[in-house]
Amino acid sequence: MSGDHHDPHPPDPQRPDPGPPLASAGLHLSLIVASVIAVFPVLWVLLTSLKPAKYASTTDFFKETTFENYTNLLSDTPFLTWFGNSLLVAGLTTVVGVFISATTGYAVSRFRFPGKRGLMWTLLITQMFPVAVLIVPIYNIMSTMGLLNEPLGLVITYLTIAVPFCAWMMKGFFDTIPREIDESGYVDGLTPFGTFWRLILPLAKPGIAVTAFYSFITAWGEVAYASAFMVGDENMTLAGGLQKFVNQYGAQWGPMSAASVLIAIPAALVFLFAQRHLVTGMSAGAVKG
Amino acid sequence: MAVDTPSQSVAKAAGDVVARGPRRGTGSRRAPKRSLATHWYAWAMVAPVVIVIAVIIGYPLVRGLYLSLTDANERNVARTIGVNEIPATYEFVGLDNYTDALTGSQFLGTLGWTVVWTVSCVTLTFALGLVLANVLNRRIAGRSVYRMLLILPWAIPGFVSVFAWRFLYDERRGMLNQILSGLGMDAVPWLNDPLMAKFSVIAVNVWLGVPFMMVALLGGLQSIPGELYEAAEMDGANAWQRFRNITLPGLRSVSTTVVLLSTIWTFNMFPVIFLLTRGGPGEATQILVTQAYKFSFEISPRDFAQSSTWGVLILVLLMIFAAFYQRVLRKQGDVW
Numbered sequence: 157m158s159g160d161h162h163d164p165h166p167p168d169p170q171r172p173d174p175g176p177p178l179a180s181a182g183l184h185l186s187l188i189v190a191s192v193i194a195v196f197p198v199l200w201v202l203l204t205s206l207k208p209a210k211y212a213s214t215t216d217f218f219k220e221t222t223f224e225n226y227t228n229l230l231s232d233t234p235f236l237t238w239f240g241n242s243l244l245v246a247g248l249t250t251v252v253g254v255f256i257s258a259t260t261g262y263a264v265s266r267f268r269f270p271g272k273r274g275l276m277w278t279l280l281i282t283q284m285f286p287v288a289v290l291i292v293p294i295y296n297i298m299s300t301m302g303l304l305n306e307p308l309g310l311v312i313t314y315l316t317i318a319v320p321f322c323a324w325m326m327k328g329f330f331d332t333i334p335r336e337i338d339e340s341g342y343v344d345g346l347t348p349f350g351t352f353w354r355l356i357l358p359l360a361k362p363g364i365a366v367t368a369f370y371s372f373i374t375a376w377g378e379v380a381y382a383s384a385f386m387v388g389d390e391n392m393t394l395a396g397g398l399q400k401f402v403n404q405y406g407a408q409w410g411p412m413s414a415a416s417v418l419i420a421i422p423a424a425l426v427f428l429f430a431q432r433h434l435v436t437g438m439s440a441g442a443v444k445g
Numbered sequence: 446m447a448v449d450t451p452s453q454s455v456a457k458a459a460g461d462v463v464a465r466g467p468r469r470g471t472g473s474r475r476a477p478k479r480s481l482a483t484h485w486y487a488w489a490m491v492a493p494v495v496i497v498i499a500v501i502i503g504y505p506l507v508r509g510l511y512l513s514l515t516d517a518n519e520r521n522v523a524r525t526i527g528v529n530e531i532p533a534t535y536e537f538v539g540l541d542n543y544t545d546a547l548t549g550s551q552f553l554g555t556l557g558w559t560v561v562w563t564v565s566c567v568t569l570t571f572a573l574g575l576v577l578a579n580v581l582n583r584r585i586a587g588r589s590v591y592r593m594l595l596i597l598p599w600a601i602p603g604f605v606s607v608f609a610w611r612f613l614y615d616e617r618r619g620m621l622n623q624i625l626s627g628l629g630m631d632a633v634p635w636l637n638d639p640l641m642a643k644f645s646v647i648a649v650n651v652w653l654g655v656p657f658m659m660v661a662l663l664g665g666l667q668s669i670p671g672e673l674y675e676a677a678e679m680d681g682a683n684a685w686q687r688f689r690n691i692t693l694p695g696l697r698s699v700s701t702t703v704v705l706l707s708t709i710w711t712f713n714m715f716p717v718i719f720l721l722t723r724g725g726p727g728e729a730t731q732i733l734v735t736q737a738y739k740f741s742f743e744i745s746p747r748d749f750a751q752s753s754t755w756g757v758l759i760l761v762l763l764m765i766f767a768a769f770y771q772r773v774l775r776k777q778g779d780v781w
Binding site: 270412 | 624
């Protein structure tokens with residue numbers, strides 16, 4: 157799995173030619189259809205957010221373009237509070253998760269030690285854990301510790317997802333760093349910790365950034381724990397808050413669409429920038445085991 | 446499980462020289478067991494994760510297992526009301542919850558739909574991802590633009606996209622039905638008819654999942670050496686034969702990984718079901734995870750014991766699946 161699939165002018169002979177013009181037109185047609193399906197729901201929300209709320213359900217692409225949904229959202233709803241809560245929870249989860257699991261990713265990538273196999277399996281299996289296994293006991297523990305409805309409680313909960321994931325993914329990235337570098341460190345008299353800290357970590361920065369980004373996004377978009385643990389407008393995260401706009405009694409698509417755009421834009425931009433490395437890290441870790 | 450099982454792993458993982466090849470050779474030769482002196486730094490490096498996993502995953506897991514053997518619910522667990530601490534009064538009931546779940550129709554019915562949901566989602570996602578990856582792997586104008594557009598559903602936080610779909614699906618005022626009525630057709634109850642709702646949730650999940658498949662498979666395609674295709678072409682292999690005999694085998698290792706991941710994710714896909722239909726109409730789209738969630742957070746009194754039981758059963762099912770999957774792969778010669 158090489159990371160580079162983004163070459164705009166591929167002169168290499170690797171890829172098969174599109175063939176005769178008719179086939180090429182067919183390819184373009186199918187790609188266009190697929191792209192429209194991929195983009196339309198997102199685009200539609202964006203367009204809706206720019207219409208006055210009362211026209212949210214019209215089929216016109218543009219209608220009296222206005223930013224009133226955004227101004228209403230920011231002034232009349234606790235959106236900014238939710239945004240802040242999400243930022244805090246996801247940020248803390250990411251920092252703590254990456255910090256805790258970096259050395260493990262390295263150790264599992266480089267060393268053989270008793271317990272390694274068990275640890276690898278644990279990391280893999282914990283990623284299989286359905287939310288349903290842990291949510292009740294964690295809920296009860298948080299409840300007795302008074303951490304329900306507290307950002308800290310949610311951070312601790314999210315670490316159950318982030319830590320195994322980060323360790324697993326960082327192993328994949330460390331695997332791509334040649335081990336000659338480690339050996340040169342040992343030759344120069346560095347301890348394994350020194351090698352990790354001074355030589356490997358700086359090289360692994362892109363991988364760490366991607367891991368961090370991915371665990372941020374996972375926490376940013378988590379729904380189940382957030383809906384169960386955080387109640388009351390003040391403490392909700394975005395995933396819980398958005399549900400307030402759309403419930404069984406009706407839907408406020410105007411503020412909803414504006415909120416969606418504001419949540420999605422930063423995530424999407426960074427994502428498009430980082431995604432090339434994502435799959436590499438994930439499947440490298442999994443394939444090489 | 447979550448807690449490291451030392452005896453087993455020590456037996457399996459033979460101590461070996463530091464800083465060797467990346468592959469954890471399955472048939473590694475057994476070196477004499479090294480002492481703490483050799484391994485202390487490796488252990489020190491993994492210690493934070495082991496401790497954190499033991500405390501925040503291992504302990505709740507054990508408690509969850511225990512709860513599944515009791516009759517715990519909202520009214521009899523330990524709780525704090527104001528300053529009063531009320532101790533737990535639930536009782537140990539053995540395997541009753543498991544017998545109830547496995548003999549009653551609700552669990553098996555939900556399991557049936559969960560399997561249908563998982564298989565259809567993974568199959569469709571994989572097929573579409575494979576097709577798109579193959580198309581994008583050709584020299585075609587605007588490749589990077591298409592790729593960017595096709596990846597978009599992955600880039601948007603899932604819960605936001607799900608709400609976007611709910612907006613499109615809205616029965617009276619949603620875009621889809623307005624288009625249909627513009628064409629003179631009847632409105633479709635996208636999320637309000639049991640069968641239709643099933644198609645709708647699958648469609649959304651496939652929409653969400655295709656970009657990941659596509660990118661992963663595209664990476665796999667690009668790691669297949671071009672010479673293989675040239676050689677095959679010279680030998681007179683047609684496009685289908687090349688696809689069948691070069692592309693598919695070349696994609697094996699990537700495919701097995703993404704199919705496993707995707708199956709696990711889909712089986713546990715909480716947000717799509719929860720935010721689109723809440724498992725409705727009725728319980729038509731309820732998968733195991735959302736139903737377990739419902740037991741502990743949406744019914745009254747909250748039934749923690751049953752919820753834990755379902756959670757444990759889901760975990761067991763997934764582990765059986767993963768073990769089985771691995772065994773099949775190994776039989777076919779994959780070292781994993």
